Amino acid sequence: MFGAVRRFGTAHALRAVVPRSTHVRWTPQLFKWQPSSTLSPGLVRSFQTFPALREATAAAAAEAEAETGVKETSEQEIITEFADLQTSGLISPSLIRNITHPSRMGLKTMTDVQSQTINQMLQGVDVLAQAKTGTGKTLAFLIPTMQNILNDPTFVQTRKTGRGRTGASCADIRALIISPTRELAEQIAAEAMKVAANTGLIVQTAVGGTQKSFGLKKMQREGCHLLVGTPGRLKDIFSDPRSGVAAPGLNTLILDEADRLLDDGFSQEIRELQDLFPDPYKVDRQTLMLSATVPREVMRMVDRTMKPDYKFVKTIREDEAPTHMRVPQKAVFMQGYENILPTILDLAKEYKARQSEDPSLRPFKAIIYANATSEVSLYSSVFEELRVSPEDRRRPLGRMAMIEIHSRLTQAGRTAAANNFRRATEAILFSSDVTARGMDFPDVTHVLQVGVPRDRVTYVHRLGRTARANKTGEGWIFLTEGERQHYHKLLNGIPIEEDRTSFPVASYDMTEGLSGEPDSSLAQATRAMAMLPPATRETAWKSQFGTLIPTHGDRRACVAAMNRNAVHGYCLPEPPAISARVAQNLGISRVRDLNVEGPRRNFDDDRRPRSGFGRDSNRGGFGRDSGRGFSRNSDRGSDRGSDRGRRPGGFNDRSPRGRYNNFVDRDSGFGGRSREFKPTRRSTFDDDF
């Protein structure tokens, strides 16, 4: 019913907004794309580096031209300015004023996603929008969603009545926005509040890590029309009948970062959440999904929950070419992980020095991504140590702000970190993947990634934190030789150039000792590391181990590399001992140089002989000589009695490959009898991801 009203209200002006470039219509039954307009010349130009995609789009354009006989829509028919949305009667003056007024958001021209989807979304049709990171997706769904609420005759504009009261109810939520991270929810809510200012629309946030009762009281007091939140807390609130919060007339459901929300970890929760909303057959509900990639999970959810006449809008334009095809990216293969902090420090120092000479360079504002929270925290502490050090010569980056963000901080700490980095002109943010998606930090000049990210999409999203809003940026990834294969496989096709020359510190062999120069990055980073509590360093080392094993081809080499890193990077007297159980879970319990704590668990089952294997066979690798040459120990180690099981004549020594495979299967769970086989999923429409 509401949908009908909305459609009627805006129908007259719909033709005014004409999609500018590819507007692809998805027909679920046919599984076929039907391009409804042709491509701009700029679009084709942007694919010069991407032959396959170029051919595909050119073919689509030709097909569309043959069908319609129209070559290119004239520019005049396209609404690209926010102001024109008002003059055409599509969007209310108050919303447009909030967006365009210099003292407000100060925006003038719409991005491609905006000009292509606002129209569709205003009609009340379901939309699946695919657009690259940093192209203004948030505003694209906020504007029509709010306008649709305002258009609704049952929406009663409310007014402030003092003491924060508005007279609005929290039991009549009209729109719900779901985000995969708390900070992204907060960011969306902040933007929504700017757009909604003085319209009577009330925006609230519901995320975990905050006091539930506090948020509820606020909603009860102020009311709520548009709620932004994370899945867990939203589910909590809507399944609690005493919360007083309800959405019996929910008209719009938005899944931001839909691919993430519908992947393994989240999909169940999203489905349960959807069950808490009114039946869409009784209350007309529009579903909007926004995503940079459209994998199968998303299509499955689209088929299940969206109206059959939904639109699939895909935007590609020259100035919105995917970040990872546009931004210069370099890979540095380091001597070992012990070189990481000196290398990053060198990069920052070098840029800062250049920037102070060259006013055209923006201040250093970098994000450093690591794969484990404790690693993030440790790196941050090292740089903080360099910052607060009382000795000036040990303050290589001056007073540059060092900020850390990851799930192990309190929510207040996370929120503050995100806001501080947003506002900072010169700073380093040490981050886990909490900020990888959707976060909008203005003017990030560098994105640095330590180690191979967990998947390809994560790499691209992290990189997407830089080079936003027509700014430039650069991406770096720091790796070791052991990861090379995995790196190539995962990021194949992304134009990353290997850099062998920029950072001598990256290839310095730190087992040689640190020579002279106290102001070298090597010495500075190492000194700062040594200042931190050993327990912190041990924890981080163990976590890093956990992330590295799956990305390393050779587990023995990985253990050797991490042993070196423990001593020369983490400045520990010897590699921390890992419990036998953990070692087994990691699939490295039989790697000779591993420092295993306590008695070894015997992993042989009764179908196999128990020749001197297992117990104690790998201990004693770290003694007085622990500071160097762990890999060499293994060669000597074969002479020890405790290693009998590995000597020639042992049951498995003759076919090392077979033994290794057997071992890997059991310990890692891949292909083992107790775990199910999990095939790698490829995105269905991940074009350039």
Next chain:
DNA sequence: AAAAAAG
């Protein structure tokens, strides 16, 4: 031992 997200 490995992000995130409900306590």
